[in-house]
Every structure is written in C-alpha cells, then in structure tokens.
Amino acid sequence: MLPRRLSQLTAVAVTGLFTAGCTLIGGGDGGDDDASSATTVTLATHDSFAVPQRVLDDFESRSGIRVEVLNQGDAGALANKLVLTKANPVADVAYGIDSTFASRTLAENVFAPYDPPAATEGPQRYALDDAGDHGSGGDGARLTAVDVGDVCVNIDTEWFASRDMPAPRTFADLARPRYSELLVTPSPATSSPGLAFLLATVADRGEDGWQDYWRKLKDGGAQVVSGWSEAYTQEFSGSSGNGPRPIVVSYASSPAAEIGDDGTPRTEALLETCYRQVEYAGVLSGTDRPDEARRVVDFLLSPEFQRTVPENMYVYPARSDIELPGSWQRAAPLPDDPAQLPADEVSEGREQWIEQWRALYEG
Known part of the structure; x- marks a missing residue:
C-alpha cells in the first residue's frame, strides 16, 4: 500500500511498526548467543510494513533467522529500487510489490522462482506468472500474493443521511451534476490509490471512454490532491479531519477504522467502484541466502502472520482460510x-495513461 495505508489514518496501536534499516531480533530463550549465531535476512518492503513483535520473535526463535527490515517508501519506490539494484540487490527478499508495478519487476527478472507450500491456500488466485506445481516448494511463480487491498470510492454516510440525499453507487453516479464538488481523489501521477482509481476508470470505461469520463469529473469540480493522506484525513468529511467533501477515493477496508461508539460504521465503500490491488513477496534473484529468504516468504504466508494483516496494515490476507475480524465482516x-x-496491460499503458491524464486534468 505508505500514504496509501489506513495504518497512517488512525492511531491503532501497532506493536512493531519498524523504521528503515531496523534489525529485528527474535526474543527466544537463547539470549545473545542465539542472536549472534542467527543468519540475517534483509527484507525490503514499503513504509507501512507492520507485524506484532511477538509474532516476529516467535518466527526468529524457531527459524534461527534474524530479519532486518529495510523500508523503501511506497510500492512504486520499492519497485524502482529493486530494478535499479538487481545486479547487486539491497536485500534478500522483498514484500510490498503491488499489482500495478509487479509486471516491471518480472520483466526485469528481479525475482527468483519459488512456490511456497502455502500458495495452495489462496494466494495462487492472484498468480501473475507461471506458478508450476503449487506447494512443491520448487521452481514456479516468482511473486506470491501476501495480501489484498482494494481501492474503492468511500462515502460519508452521515453526510448524505443528514441531507436526505441519495448516496452515489457507481462510476456513472459520480459524474452526475448532483454530486458536483463532492469528490476528492489523490492524483494518479503521485499516489498509488490515485493510480488505482485511474485504472478502475480505464477498466470501466475502456480506452475510448475514460478520458471523457475524467472530463466530466473535472467539469463537476472533483478535487485532486497529491496523496491519500491529504485526501482522506484533510478533505474527506467522514474522517477525523472533518473536511468539506463527503466522497473520497480510499480503500475497501477504510470503514473498519470509522466505526462509531454505537458499533455502526460512519462510512461506506462503494463496492461497484473498487479496483483490486494485490501485494506480493518474492526471493530476490541475487541473494546469497536463498534458503533463508524462502523461509521468510513462508513466514509471510503463515497463518500467524496472515492473521495480523487486517488490524496491523489494514489489508486483507491472501490466504482464503483466514477469518476476518468481526468488525471487518460487518463494515x-x-x-x-x-x-x-x-x-501486462497495466505495464504497457500505465505511463501513457498518466501522461494523458496530466494533459487532461492539469493542462
């Protein structure tokens, strides 16, 4: 996901939100001797990576692997860094490459083939390249899905209810005159969710129709800001910022952070406007610790880690056998x-679509 993550929206208590270059050492009973004998594996990831310390400690204690987390900004910055350093990789394994940038890393052969055994528990649904024999632990897919974070238009339901005004439901609704001056979105040129929203309009309207749709949004006074944080926490009326606009581009998971004292969510994601973003992990081709790197990928797919991702990183687990928290199931x-x-279509069209959008909306 990062200014694109709800973990930056709310003060949800997260034990283990790590900063760049922080070494994470297991807390087993072996003390310093165990730590000094552990093999260090560097995990390159985005800035929103978070895991409870007890979960990480348990993995490190059992595996004898010490995980060093190297934050690299958002998903786009992470992908760029991995491509630029592929001959001399900065890490052994990477997590957080999302589906809008994954094709670039695959084309550049950044990742080595690896089929984690747990891929059969749901991640194979999101496979991007040949997966081989899932669960074999051998050659196969180079990237394995770890989580899903769909980008969707969100609305402030209380705002619409207080005005006895029907809320929008579809892309078509958002362009109607009655919803003029109500939408705020991050820019697709500078924001991952903004780009996902642009891709959603391309998918909905097609190559021949998406620019006309954006002209209607512009004519209707849709506001574009640089990033998700500004859009959601400053301009959106349904968040803590109490901004002026009741419609925002955010995430399907956003309403889980906006549940009132009565247990009712104050916001709603419009499920007909969602675009699927999947985040992947993979072993870097140039690592000299391939076996240990594979075990870190296995850890990211383990039930212990997967259960933490909704409330620690505000994304959905890729495994299909992990139950969502009760509040998420409702909201x-x-x-x-x-x-x-x-x-491959995103890879081929992304830069062109962004430039066309710039000319249309900023020109």
Whole structure:
C-alpha cells in the first residue's frame, strides 16, 4: 500500500511498526548467543510494513533467522529500487510489490522462482506468472500474493443521511451534476490509490471512454490532491479531519477504522467502484541466502502472520482460510467482483495513461 495505508489514518496501536534499516531480533530463550549465531535476512518492503513483535520473535526463535527490515517508501519506490539494484540487490527478499508495478519487476527478472507450500491456500488466485506445481516448494511463480487491498470510492454516510440525499453507487453516479464538488481523489501521477482509481476508470470505461469520463469529473469540480493522506484525513468529511467533501477515493477496508461508539460504521465503500490491488513477496534473484529468504516468504504466508494483516496494515490476507475480524465482516467485507486489468496491460499503458491524464486534468 505508505500514504496509501489506513495504518497512517488512525492511531491503532501497532506493536512493531519498524523504521528503515531496523534489525529485528527474535526474543527466544537463547539470549545473545542465539542472536549472534542467527543468519540475517534483509527484507525490503514499503513504509507501512507492520507485524506484532511477538509474532516476529516467535518466527526468529524457531527459524534461527534474524530479519532486518529495510523500508523503501511506497510500492512504486520499492519497485524502482529493486530494478535499479538487481545486479547487486539491497536485500534478500522483498514484500510490498503491488499489482500495478509487479509486471516491471518480472520483466526485469528481479525475482527468483519459488512456490511456497502455502500458495495452495489462496494466494495462487492472484498468480501473475507461471506458478508450476503449487506447494512443491520448487521452481514456479516468482511473486506470491501476501495480501489484498482494494481501492474503492468511500462515502460519508452521515453526510448524505443528514441531507436526505441519495448516496452515489457507481462510476456513472459520480459524474452526475448532483454530486458536483463532492469528490476528492489523490492524483494518479503521485499516489498509488490515485493510480488505482485511474485504472478502475480505464477498466470501466475502456480506452475510448475514460478520458471523457475524467472530463466530466473535472467539469463537476472533483478535487485532486497529491496523496491519500491529504485526501482522506484533510478533505474527506467522514474522517477525523472533518473536511468539506463527503466522497473520497480510499480503500475497501477504510470503514473498519470509522466505526462509531454505537458499533455502526460512519462510512461506506462503494463496492461497484473498487479496483483490486494485490501485494506480493518474492526471493530476490541475487541473494546469497536463498534458503533463508524462502523461509521468510513462508513466514509471510503463515497463518500467524496472515492473521495480523487486517488490524496491523489494514489489508486483507491472501490466504482464503483466514477469518476476518468481526468488525471487518460487518463494515469492510472484501469486494466480490472488483475491477482489475491484466498486469501486462497495466505495464504497457500505465505511463501513457498518466501522461494523458496530466494533459487532461492539469493542462
């Protein structure tokens, strides 16, 4: 996901939100001798990576692997860094490459093939390249899905109810005159969720129609800001910022952070506007610790880690056998049928679409 993550929206208590270059050492009974004999594996990831310390300690204690987390900004910055350093990789394993940038890393052969045994528990649904024999632990897919974080339009339901005004439901609704001056979105040129929203409109309207749709949004006074944090926490009326606009581009998971004292969510994700973003992990091709790196990927797919991702990183686990927290089941169910463009189509069209959007909206 990062200014694109709800973990930056709310003061949810997270034990183990790590900063760049922080070494994470297991807390087993072996003390300093165990720590000094552990093999260090560097995990390159985005700035929103978080895991409870007890979960990480348990993995390190059992595996004899010490995990060093190297934060690299958002998903785009992470992908760029891995491509630029592929001949001399900065890490052994990476997590947080999302589906809008994954095709670039695959084309550049940044990752080595590895089929984690747990891929059969749901992550194979999001495979991007040949996966081979899932669960074999041998050659196969180079990237394995770890979590899902769908980008969706969100609305402030109380705002619409207080004005006895029907809320929008679809892309078509957002462009109607009655919703003029109500939408705020992060820029697709500078924001991952903004780019996902642009891709959603391309998927919905097609190559021949998405620019006309954005002209209607512009004519209707849709506001574009630099990033998700500004859009959600400053301009959106349904968040703590109490901004002026009741419609915002955010995440399917966002309403889980906006539950009132009565247990009712104050916001709603419009599930007909969602675009699927999947985050992947993989072993870097140039690592000299491939076996240990694979075990870190296995850890990211383990039930112990997967259970933590909703309330620590505000994304959905890729494993299908992990139950969502009760509040998520009520307020933030995973969308059933989100839009999604093929990875190669995104790779081919992304820069052109962004430049066309710039000319249309900023020109």
